Amino acid sequence: MTYRRLLAWIFAFTIGGRAVVSPAAAHSGTTHAGTPHWLLFVLCLGGIGVIVLTVTAARRDLVRLSFAAPFIVGGALSAVFGGIGLVEIQVVANSPPQLTELYPVFGFIVGGLLSVGGFLIVRLRWPQKPQYAILCLLLSAWIVYPSALQNQGYHNPLGYLIALSLPLVLVFIIWTDGRAILQSLRLQTMPKVTGISAGLLTSVFFAFSAGTMSINPDYGVNAPTETFITPFTVASPLVMWPAIEFYVPMVPLSGYISIGTLLLMGILGGLVGLNVAVVTQQWSAVGSFAGKQLFTGSLAASGATACCCCAPAFYGVLSVLFGSAVTPVYWSFMVPSSPVGGMFFAGSVLLLLGSFLTSTGSATENATVLGSTSN
Numbered sequence: 001m002t003y004r005r006l007l008a009w010i011f012a013f014t015i016g017g018r019a020v021v022s023p024a025a026a027h028s029g030t031t032h033a034g035t036p037h038w039l040l041f042v043l044c045l046g047g048i049g050v051i052v053l054t055v056t057a058a059r060r061d062l063v064r065l066s067f068a069a070p071f072i073v074g075g076a077l078s079a080v081f082g083g084i085g086l087v088e089i090q091v092v093a094n095s096p097p098q099l100t101e102l103y104p105v106f107g108f109i110v111g112g113l114l115s116v117g118g119f120l121i122v123r124l125r126w127p128q129k130p131q132y133a134i135l136c137l138l139l140s141a142w143i144v145y146p147s148a149l150q151n152q153g154y155h156n157p158l159g160y161l162i163a164l165s166l167p168l169v170l171v172f173i174i175w176t177d178g179r180a181i182l183q184s185l186r187l188q189t190m191p192k193v194t195g196i197s198a199g200l201l202t203s204v205f206f207a208f209s210a211g212t213m214s215i216n217p218d219y220g221v222n223a224p225t226e227t228f229i230t231p232f233t234v235a236s237p238l239v240m241w242p243a244i245e246f247y248v249p250m251v252p253l254s255g256y257i258s259i260g261t262l263l264l265m266g267i268l269g270g271l272v273g274l275n276v277a278v279v280t281q282q283w284s285a286v287g288s289f290a291g292k293q294l295f296t297g298s299l300a301a302s303g304a305t306a307c308c309c310c311a312p313a314f315y316g317v318l319s320v321l322f323g324s325a326v327t328p329v330y331w332s333f334m335v336p337s338s339p340v341g342g343m344f345f346a347g348s349v350l351l352l353l354g355s356f357l358t359s360t361g362s363a364t365e366n367a368t369v370l371g372s373t374s375n
Contacts, residue, residue: 019319029056046080076201104147106340114346123321131173138166139349143342144237160188161261167267176275178360185277190284195277199269206265213255233256271352278359 051072055208058068101109126132141162146154153159175182185191207213233245234256243258 021160041082043082044079045082047075047082048073050078054302067239103339107144107147109142110339110343114143115140129177131169131176135166135173135350135353137167138162138169139346142166142238143339146342147339153238154235154240156239161245162265163238166349167263170267170271170349173353175347175354177357178274181278181281181360185281188284191277192283194280195273197273198276199273202272203265203269206268207255207261210261211255212257212261213253215251234260236260237264249365267349268352271349271356273360275352278356282359288318 001020002236054063054071054075055069057063069266118140119133122129145159148156149156175348185195192266208215227246227250229246232243232245233240235241236258237260239256239260241260242262245256245257245271247254
């Protein structure tokens with residue numbers, strides 16, 4: 001696994017999760033709670049840098065695993081909290097670009113390529129695993145669905161079928177192809193705790209970067225001044241979902257939680273957690289970062305965990321660097337008919353799942369060694 005490929009996977013997952021949740025609010029300006037955007041950007045980038053440098057030093061046996069672990073955790077926290085502040089305030093476009101009418105056409109082309117290409121690849125390389133082709137078909141439907149139906153099909157049963165079938169297919173693939181490693185992870189405390197923590201951290205950052213939660217609520221005319229919790233519905237992902245909106249001015253904290261949001265948190269957080277758990281198990285078995293096997297497959301996803309997910313993080317970085325000139329990027333994710341968000345979400349799911357499945361070979365071997373040693 002080369003560092004170039006690792007960085008490519010980090011980039012893909014960084015802007016992946018926004019495909020699916022419409023931001024609750026966006027803000028303009030160059031500061032967040034009095035903190036300049038550039039400082040938040042440095043905090044986020046510095047955390048990623050600490051992780052990369054620490055892993056590099058540990059891989060070359062310059063530092064021990066026990067010494068490197070606190071720096072990795074600290075770097076991850078720095079990247080996440082810097083990223084949360086960075087995505088909380090962004091440059092907002094006042095009007096969409098003129099090319100939005102081309103988004104549906106582009107969506108049909110991308111969705112068709114993914115479904116047909118995925119079927120052909122699975123037919124040639126894994127003919128005994130039709131579930132891979134079904135996954136590609138579901139992801140292509142996720143991309144095409146908003147453009148294929150009028151009014152984005154917010155109440156169509158097909159949308160619910162696509163949204164609910166995706167996690168079921170993912171669970172089936174993970175269980176059938178990675179059952180041995182899942183059972184070994186269940187018996188080991190450190191990989192299990194690390195994976196769960198990484199999944200939760202990913203979900204928290206997802207909630208803030210996707211706009212479903214905010215610590216910088218809008219203070220405008222008729223803005224609420226008291227705590228409230230109220231039910232409502234939200235049209236994302238794909239269809240209408242029951243949700244609960246809340247506002248706590250003392251924190252301040254505002255946002256909403258819907259069934260669809262929890263579904264997406266489970267998908268992305270679960271895939272990240274599985275990859276990190278496998279990496280931790282491999283590191284624990286070997287006792288260091290050295291060794292080529294540890295840097296194949298799942299390490300790419302652990303790098304993605306350092307900066308987590310969601311397109312607003314990507315757009316927030318561009319806002320810091322280029323200001324309002326990047327508003328077309330904003331609309332490429334905001335317009336429901338745009339396939340860009342769905343493309344990155346599909347890519348993130350495929351990369352993380354492929355990473356886990358690739359790592360299960362070496363991880364299963366380590367689990368077997370650990371089991372024979374304990375016996």
